Amino acid sequence: MSMTLYDLCGADQSKRFSPTCWRAKMALSHKGVAFSTVATPFTKIREIDGGNAKTVPYLVDGDARITDSFDIAVYLDKKYPDGPALFDGPGDIATAKFIRAWANTSLNPIIVGLVVKNIHDVLAEPDQKYFRETREKALKARLEDVQTGREEKLEAFTKALTPLRTMLAEQPFIGGNAPRFADYIVFGSLKWLMSFADFDVLKSDDAVLAWFNAIDATYTGGN
Amino acid sequence: MSMTLYDLCGADQSKRFSPTCWRAKMALSHKGVAFSTVATPFTKIREIDGGNAKTVPYLVDGDARITDSFDIAVYLDKKYPDGPALFDGPGDIATAKFIRAWANTSLNPIIVGLVVKNIHDVLAEPDQKYFRETREKALKARLEDVQTGREEKLEAFTKALTPLRTMLAEQPFIGGNAPRFADYIVFGSLKWLMSFADFDVLKSDDAVLAWFNAIDATYTGGN
16 A cells, blocks of 8 residues: 655645655655655644644554654665665664754754745745744744845855765765665755755755755655 | 774874874774774874875784775774674765764864864974974964964854754764764864863763763773
8 A cells, every 4th residue: 555645735735845754755765665645734734644743744654653754764664674775774873863963953044044935935825824923933033034145145055065065075975876864864955945946056066966966866756 | 913003193102182093093992802003193104014104093904904094994894793883884884974074074174273283282393393384284374373263163163063962862872872983983073172172162061072971981992
């Protein structure tokens, strides 16, 4: 039976942008398992699966329910040990948690500053209200004010990617010769930004852009 | 037969501080193999092993010669597959290269700014000359000028450690429940700084300090 992934969407249900949902979708795609996605706006998350979900991504696989993209990846490797691995083992899973902390603390806050108002603008009206209230409270500023000073933030973003760019000089992926879950963690953050950026996020000769495009091309999508 | 590691030293041969030598020594200690170190000043590196070494750490194990701390760790896991693992497998080795790139680009430049003159001051005279010439050329500034503005740099250092600190909220080591080579990579950078800092690098309640001390306590030393 095909797995079902609840996936965040905008007013246009084909607009999918959540960084953590992308991490989960890339993990599903990597394992080559059949899955379908259910477009889910922010204010409908609490209605998923009889109210069992608090966040998306939320994976339903028969009787199993897994939320959190990282846990989904660990689940997939455990369920399909013979498929293409997302991790090498427990130490590698732990090390990927460092990568997640790096992406979440070094990249995501800059991305929020670049596109938080764009995210708001693609949401349906009730979701816009929810998003503005929760985000402005967390950010302690109006969305419009958060998203100012793009040039400086882009420079900071380019600089924040230095560890990845430096590593790419010696191997094509964080996972080595092929992407693994550690790559998808960082990819999710960039895909989120790329979903909204109507400006060049990375220079055309940046190795990070080639890395991003190579991973993006491997996504097989749901069914 | 015991392995021999050539290890950078100051004028006082007991002063050992190289971040990459510490990475290698922690890897040797982790594997529980017998090893001895040879105190090697900067200007004597070219005399090691009949001129075969260009850098330290440089490991001599019977007929094998391995330079570069990362390669030493990979070698040790290959030679002693049944001992405590430094990596889970090829994907984990690759992911550790991201950690190395992170430490080398996000931490080490700040550390240089904090203690480069202190490093110079512990070297023997010919090494001081070599160190000043090569470093001032690379840094395009006098050592004395590089090492200014400590408070701002310490703040930047604390901030640069955010990914590690964030991860430590959910697990005690980058390797999970026990340190692995990814931890030793970052530890090497901090040990280097700690070898010279006559000031508090980290607040006493910083989880990074507890992590550092826990790893530091595991070092068994050479023999």
